[in-house]
Amino acid sequence: MLISALGAACSDDGAGQAKLAVRIDAEDVIVDGLPAGEDSVQVADGWQVDFDRYLVTVGKVELRLSTDHAVRSSAGDVFIVDLTRVPSGGLELWTLADLQAGRWEFHYRTPRAPANARRHRSVDTDVFERMVDERWTYWVSGSLRNADGRSCPPQSLATPQGAEPNGENLAGDDCYAAPVVQFDLGAAAETHFGPCEVDGLSGVAVTEGATQSVSITIHGDHLFFNGFPEGDEGSTRRLAQWLADCDLDLDGRVTTDELGQISPDVLAEFDTRFALGGSPITPLDSMLTYVAAQLKTQGHYQGEGECAR
């Protein structure tokens, strides 16, 4: 998805050491959803995806002076933020002051929610407490919609509870009408992002007496990628049928628990359209691990900038 790259902004603060303001912003799909369609950034198998909660645990920003990595500056606060409620210009959450002028490498983390995490006002107290109790990095809820949609849970795990199938998929799993499938997924996806770069330039340059601004950007659609792209996402397809097929009890809602029960081996959708060889987690022993692996790739820098992981 395209997102407007936020260039490093600069304002004159007078003479002296430099400051860096670090914002978090959400890829537009987190707020706007992903439409079904044939365009390369749409969901190719007919599902419209919308998110109503997209919590992320993020922080531990660190700068390393490019010319001397021993010179570092950090902002250790870890926030839990609901990205569906982040304003379009992003949220400024960290400030690093007293910086030496020069170019700095930029690093940050999406850790498991620690006990001392800070609740952003976009997150309700009970939701925040659950994130911390579960030590999740992400908690993502939303819906898949498709008027002709169906769920085809793997035969060996399905508990249809009397539901009548309306056909079967290519693997012979029974399918059931499912125009709406809710999902509610929590996962630990602890990741160190950095050094980060954008347009071939590493990190950020700060100048004496000025305040620079950079953004941590969290992408929202990697859950639906058909692989683990490193760099250009342009050739990646978005597919959502696999998630609809994870509704084992056909109650219209896919849960974290259901994902944990399903091996990718039994999902018919994980066919030759998927290239899983770049997964950041191996082995991929369950769909919960798969979701965590995809979530581990979502951290970016300044829009589409990349960070080593």
Next chain:
Amino acid sequence: VACGGETGQQPVSIPLHVAGSETNEPLLGANGVTLDIERALLAFGPLVLCAGRQAGDACETARLEWLGSTVIDVMDPEPKRAGVLVGVSGHVASWMYDLGITSQLSDPEPHFLEAAAELGGHSLVIEGVAHVGEAPVPFAARVIVAQGDQGERGLPIVRKSQTDDFEHDVTDKDTGLLIRFDPTQWLAGVDFSRLVVEPEQGCSGSECGQSATITPPSQAYNSIRNALQVGARPRFEWRQ
């Protein structure tokens, strides 16, 4: 091979060996179905070792590479020389490889190297007998593992993950790298009970028993293909 600006780097050429693994116990399919493997051949290569901890596009300073391919009998634990890794000394922290079929930035079609051509255009050929119920069921799988037309063109298909351990300082004292594949888990997700094809009515003779052919699209094919990409990793053993 692109080289970083580090000082003290030396050109190195390191023999590359490959091997399968000894499997003392029968392999298992899903639900504990026992398998006798008669033939298990894997096309392997090319291989790139990178300085950074993340392979793929982030591998801007490839240390070592071998652009060839070879067929590995993965049931044979005896090392076999595959070729020579060429590059420069220094730290390596990630790897990426193909299984005999490469993707080029400039060409949408996959390129079948010699090893895959030897296997009829496949990355893996595995044949044997599955003991499903009372009767032995011969099975055969021919699997292609390659970047598809919607994959990441130009990138090797299997890449080190963050959870894989791999670190080494390459020096001119390294006398070889052995990569050992273990096929034990490759068929562990295959539900052979769903594959058995009964013989046609009126059929007779020794060629007329049940059989199982693993082809796409099927759960069995996807399971093997995924196991080769994100299942058990090969072991990298440096020799000095």
